[in-house]
Amino acid sequence: MYDILSMNLEEIKILMSELNQPAYRAGQVFEWLHKRGAQSFEVMDNLPKAMRAGLAERCRLTPIREVTRQASKDGTVKFLFDLSDATVETVLMRYNHGLSVCVSTQAGCRMGCKFCASAIGGLVRNITAGEICAQIYAMPERVSSIVMMGCGEPLDNFDASLRFIELISAEKGANIGARHITLSTCGLVPEILALAQKKLQINLAVSLHGASDEIRRQFMPIANRYPMDELISACRTYAETTRRRITFEYAMARGINDAPQQAHELAHLLRGMLCHVNLIPVNAKGRERSHFTPTPRKEIDAFAAILTEKGINTTVRRSLGGDISAACGQLRALPKLEK
């Protein structure tokens, strides 16, 4: 069976020839799937009946099923979707400039970050490009930007994540431009370098959380696999190859990575790079029993001031959806649903 929601236009054209249909039909099918969010072939009423039957025979088009929807006081909405053998969470956020969706790129995650709930049950399975798209199509309103910051490590599901970007930015489809998409990674060096070669216009965010290996390892096991100098060198290559500014995410944990000295080290580490630092108070309600407490706002601002003074563009991120466990570090793969 073909996973048609993960197929690009070229692949659908090949499928059309298998069905003895003219190539232009591929565009119609693609539009139905990616622009109009069709959930079945029957609804595609500008296609011949026999062709719809042919598609239904060869392709699976299992819709994701919304299980729950929780709304936060701040307007953020968290969705739990059933993918039949796994579940994922997706978060819809309201900003002045429009709606942003935080999608999951894996069911669960195997990166093991110590402060993040997504790591609790390990990786359940990779999800498909179509299943990432389907999270967007299930939103109740038109979305203007996407962050790949939900459950999972997008570069650990590299092909599906890239295919998702291709599909969601297609003009014939949802047409959400690459510049409105941010991919966040915990720092998989070979994949960052491979991504650089694709020269996409997306925004790359790298979860750094420390200016030295010693500190980074307290949060993220991946820091044992790729030392800081390799990571930073890959980021420099990325910025130079794509000419796109990298965002470094830095979750601030009291007494661990928030001393003024570390702001100086961070500025030194990033000197001369086309980049931007996004500070965020660590969310203590991420992984249970994590011993991190958030740095108070005043000290975050002081940390930001040092970076800014050193010429590093810095912002402090506003946390959304904390009351419904939808904030950074709180998304997770819930146990499989009983049918």
Ligand code: SAH
């Ligand atoms: N795997 C990717 C994307 C998912 S996490 C990555 O690691 O970047 C999205 C962001 O939330 C990352 O920067 C992650 O480090 C951060 N995060 C995870 N747990 C957090 C917590 N408890 N408090 C604040 N940020 C957290």
